[in-house]
Amino acid sequence: xxFVKGLKCRECGRHYPKEVLYVCEYCFGPLEVVYDYEKIKxxxxxEAVESRPRNMWRYRELLPIDGKPTDGLNSGFTPFVEAKNLxxxxxxxxxxxxxxxxxxxxxxxxxxxxxxxxxxxxxxxFNTVACASTGNLANSVASQAAAARLKSYIFIxxxxxxxKVIGTLIYKPTLIAVEGNxxxxxxxxxxxxxxxxxxxxxxxxxxxxxxGSKTYGYEILEQFGWKAPRHIVVPCAGGSLITKIWKAIKExxxxxxxDTYKTKIYAAQANGCAPIVCAxxxxxDIIKPVKPNTIAKSLAIGNPADGFYAASxxxxxxxWAESVTDEEIVDAIKLLAQTEGxxxxxxxxxxxxxxxxxxxxxxxxxDESIVVCITGNGLKTQEAVIDKIGNPIKIKPTLSSFEEKVxx
Ligand SMILES: *Cc1c(COP(=O)(O)O)cnc(C)c1O
Ligand SMILES: [Zn+2]
Numbered sequence: 001x002x003f004v005k006g007l008k009c010r011e012c013g014r015h016y017p018k019e020v021l022y023v024c025e026y027c028f029g030p031l032e033v034v035y036d037y038e039k040i041k042x043x044x045x046x047e048a049v050e051s052r053p054r055n056m057w058r059y060r061e062l063l064p065i066d067g068k069p070t071d072g073l074n075s076g077f078t079p080f081v082e083a084k085n086l087x088x089x090x091x092x093x094x095x096x097x098x099x100x101x102x103x104x105x106x107x108x109x110x111x112x113x114x115x116x117x118x119x120x121x122x123x124x125x126f127n128t129v130a131c132a133s134t135g136n137l138a139n140s141v142a143s144q145a146a147a148a149r150l151k152s153y154i155f156i157x158x159x160x161x162x163x164k165v166i167g168t169l170i171y172k173p174t175l176i177a178v179e180g181n182x183x184x185x186x187x188x189x190x191x192x193x194x195x196x197x198x199x200x201x202x203x204x205x206x207x208x209x210x211x212g213s214k215t216y217g218y219e220i221l222e223q224f225g226w227k228a229p230r231h232i233v234v235p236c237a238g239g240s241l242i243t244k245i246w247k248a249i250k251e252x253x254x255x256x257x258x259d260t261y262k263t264k265i266y267a268a269q270a271n272g273c274a275p276i277v278c279a280x281x282x283x284x285d286i287i288k289p290v291k292p293n294t295i296a297k298s299l300a301i302g303n304p305a306d307g308f309y310a311a312s313x314x315x316x317x318x319x320w321a322e323s324v325t326d327e328e329i330v331d332a333i334k335l336l337a338q339t340e341g342x343x344x345x346x347x348x349x350x351x352x353x354x355x356x357x358x359x360x361x362x363x364x365x366x367d368e369s370i371v372v373c374i375t376g377n378g379l380k381t382q383e384a385v386i387d388k389i390g391n392p393i394k395i396k397p398t399l400s401s402f403e404e405k406v407x408x
Pocket of ligand 2 (some may be wrong): 024026
């Protein structure tokens with residue numbers, strides 16, 4: 001049972017069958033999955049969704065697989081936290097955290113895209129999967145490939161955080177650390193993908209893979225009470241997640257799961273890698289590639305594949321963009337932890353730091369609903385904070401030592 005009509009070029013609109021294709025052969029535009037929304041409307045009701053298991057597949061009609069999902073059966077449906085303490089600290093009325101720092105199985109939103117990619121790769125008959133990654137994708141492909149009994153080849157920049165490397169190696173993939181930045185890793189992977197018959201999740205099956213991100217958006221809408229919040233702040237690396245959250249909102253409207261929306265979407269990046277934010281602020285259609293230099297390594301893509309579409313999304317929604325310094329990233333990680341008890345990675349620091357600046361500058365009003373997208377877990381990027389959070393108080397195992405050092 002499938003609701004997928006096929007693929008369509010985002011640039012010239014040409015149609016393609018649902019095969020292992022990702023660029024238009026006429027104009028080289030990226031391909032996107034097209035659905036039969038009329039048919040989806042009949043089965044995807046609120047009641048149907050609410051009666052299904054609490055995982056990302058509860059919206060399965062809007063995901064690009066033909067048969068039953070085989071991966072990610074415990075991924076998604078992460079907490080949607082009303083952040084009252086943080087709201088108070090920022091001086092706003094209504095603030096929410098969509099918390100994928102606790103997504104299953106590898107603690108980032110990448111588990112959603114990989115679940116769709118691997119389910120689809122198996123439908124296409126692949127037995128080997130691969131990816132180019134800034135870290136979280138590596139963790140997720142390695143983990144889910146192990147569980148699915150698929151072989152995996154994973155390419156990362158050689159300077160990733162220890163947590164991301166260990167969190168990949170533990171699953172025993174073939175892990176290749178390339179001496180270069182992500183953009184160089186990605187270029188190499190395009191060459192490898194052309195030669196080897198693997199499902200490269202973010203290259204040759206990218207149109208299907210990317211659809212998994214929509215579930216993060218669907219959950220925001222469902223958990224907000226089948227309504228759209230007014231402002232959503234989203235971290236950007238390749239720029240795919242932000243476009244898919246926008247697509248999720250439009251699709252829910254299209255199939256009648258929400259009545260209306262007035263949502264503005266905001267892009268967040270680090271100063272040291274802000275090609276999307278720069279294009280938005282300069283009101284330019286051209287994404288100027290940069291050489292990344294930031295502690296937010298998971299977002300360090302200097303030449304974002306979906307950068308143009310990310311900027312268009314922000315513009316179309318009437319949102320804006322903001323970037324932050326490495327110091328602001330660390331401050332925001334600490335602020336989230338110390339107000340809401342949520343430990344996010346550097347990407348989350350970028351998003352909250354940008355949200356804070358957008359609120360302070362008046363771009364986001366203080367009296368409307370705001371969602372901050374927290375997409376990854378802080379235990380994976382401990383290097384960013386290790387010398388900025390103090391130390392435990394060391395004492396002898398005696399009451400007098402306790403009283404001397406800690407006080408009464
Ligand atoms: C990959 C990633 C992003 C950004 O995703 P894109 O779709 O490439 O823009 C955001 N947050 C985290 C933690 C990520 O790993
Ligand atoms: Zn085309």
